[in-house]
Each structure stands twice: as C-alpha cells, then as structure tokens.
Amino acid sequence: MIDIIEKKKLGKSLSEEDIEYVVKGIVSKEIPDYQTASLLMAIYFQGMDIVETTHLTLAMANSGDRADLSAIGGVKVDKHSTGGVGDATTMIVTPLVAACGGTVAKMSGRGLGHTGGTLDKLTSIPNMKIQFTSDEFIDLVSKTHLAVVGQSGNLAPADKILYSLRDVTATVNNISLISSSIMSKKIAGGCDALVLDVKYGSGSFMKTIEEAQKLADIMVGIGKGAGVETRAILSKMDQPLGTHIGNALEVREIISVLKGKNKESRLLAVSLELGANMLVLSKLAEDVEHGKKMMLEAIDSGAGYRKLCEFIKAQGGDVSAIDNPDKLPTARRQVVVTSDSSGTIVRMDTEAIGRSAMLLGAGRATKQDEIDPAVGIVMQCQLGDRISVGDVLCTIHVNDEQNLDEATTMFEKSIILE
C-alpha cells in the first residue's frame, strides 16, 4: 500500500492490479483507513486518467453483490442525477417512461446535505416500501415495468467505505472519485442502459458547465467500458429545479406535473429531456424529439399518472394520498417570507436554499439524522423576477421551530437582488 500511495503521490498511473489490491484490501479491512485516506488525498491532487477511473469503478462494482436483471425481458433502463435541490425528476420521468413501454429498474439513494434523495420523497407517501429482496424487485419490475427501491446492503461496499472517508477528509469533490462512485453503483445495479443528469451551478457539485461536461464525458466513457449504454445531459442548478423543496411537498409537485397542470415548469422540461433519452436507449423512440412527444402524450392521456399510482400501489403505498394529497404529511405552520428590498433576482445560492430546507428538517446533515417528511420550502420567485418590497419570496412549511429563524435568514440571504 505504501508503494501505491507513493506512486500516486508522484503523479504516476495506478495499474489494474494496484487498484484491485486497494479495493479488496479496503473491503476486507486489511488496509487501514489512514492509508486509504492518504491515497484519496494523493488521488485528489494528482487525479486519475480514464483508464484508472474505469478500473476503480469496475473494482468497486465487483466489490459486493451485482443485481442480475437478466430474468426481465427488454432493455432495463436507469437514470441518475448528480444531485440537486427541488429535483424530483425521478418520480416524473420513471412513470412516464414506463407508461411509454420502457422498463425501469431503479435503485435510488437517500438525500444528504443540501441535496434531496428519491427514497425520502417516496417514503413520505404513507406505507410506501422501498426495501425488497432481489427476487421481489425482479417481480415488481416484471409486473409493473417500474420499481424504485433502496440499494441492497452489499451493493458496491467499497464505495460506502470510500465515500465515508472522502466525506471526512475533504476529498469528495474530485471528478474521478465522483464518477467512479456513481458509476460503480449503477453498474452493480444491473441496468443495460443509463441516462445521467449532470447538474451544474450553485446547487451542485460542479459549479461550471465545463466541469459538468468533463464529469459527464468521464461517466459516459466508463459506461461504455462497462458495456452499459450511457448518455448524459447537462442541466442547470442555478436555482431550485422545482418550486417545491422537501419530501411530501415535492410529491405534491410531481402529482401536479403528471396531471398536466404544470406544463411550463423547469422540472418537466428536464424530465422530458431525460425520459426521451431513456426511450431512445430503450429503442422505443426514434430520437429525443419523438421521445418527448410520447411522454407529453402520456401526460395528456393520464397514462403517466396511472403508472405512478400503479407503481406506488405495487410497493405498498397508499394511493389515496396521491389522489388526495391532503392525506400526505402536512406541516403544522406555514410562514410567508417577504422581501425587504427591491430589484431583479440576478442570482440564487441554491446550495444555501437546500441547506435552509435541511435546517427545517427536510434533509440530513449526517446519515443518522431523521427527516421530517412534511417540512420544506415552496418557492414563489425565480431568477429574473422583478421584486418589490413586501413581495412574497417563498412559504416555509415548518413543524419544529427551533431552527426557523436561522433557516429564514439563510433563505433570505440566498436571493440576490440587483
């Protein structure tokens, strides 16, 4: 291990054997955390080329169970977002793709820090289950053509160990480490095709479009090397994607999008782009424009909404809470935040808006934190809006008011007027 750390410290490439040695040693605990942390810092400064990154990804994907979805016919397509605020695309895209004939077998994660996670949104629906055995997962996908579940405990265990060390050694934000972390889980999840939503802007890991393009290119290259047909779209996270931030609040927004009540939303625009690419990879649409048309038809006919209900019911969820969102968790109090100055909104600190929702209890600061599904923020302004003193910027939905003042101040500061 010392030789491998030394090699990377000097900026040399690690061989496939080196990388496999490291990944095996991490999982078997033969390599102590302090050596792994040191290697991570060397990688952080010296980087890894695409060959090393692909070897790391495959070694991590092979470090635990790999889902075998071969019993399900057709192309099994997945999507992944690099993480954002108010980003409920999964719950819009996946029912629409399935309603258009696609087969979506998706493993999702929980939210951490300022970013939300699909599993937290799903479990805000009463009785919704997200843990299934692999046989149950295959059964759900075969019958409904759509399942969204939590990752099995032993999927890419090397990534779990590396991610928690990166988190505490300031080495999360490295393109090779991010791309291998994401792609190892997707490859182990067993999909045939994958569409990536690579975010850029103030609410995402990648602050500029150039960095996002680089991350996208690397992940598409890894997918190719692993035999998973992969496409990437780049999407802006310079303001929250949807208007609703917080778990049950976001479920309310997706219901309205799938009912066709929200056709101008940015959330729908990104969802159509992602889903259309999934339909092309599934060989159901000729091109992206055709795919978007199919999805819009599935909204208009109600097929997408019916698929959402079918999928929720199949996973034990209470569909009556979708038909009547008043049955979803609801916060005790709503606090309106108004502007005390005037001007045009020229910038938003999206990460701070996500953190403000997290302070209210919509997200977790650490993996152990409990979330409150009812709370969050509903945006009532967007970039470019002309604001006068007293105009409403957002409504905060709150239960525990302990952090309300801090969350409100953080939100107010995140809206920059000029």
Ligand code: URA
């Ligand atoms: N998401 C992941 O799964 N891993 C990273 O490193 C970053 C985002």
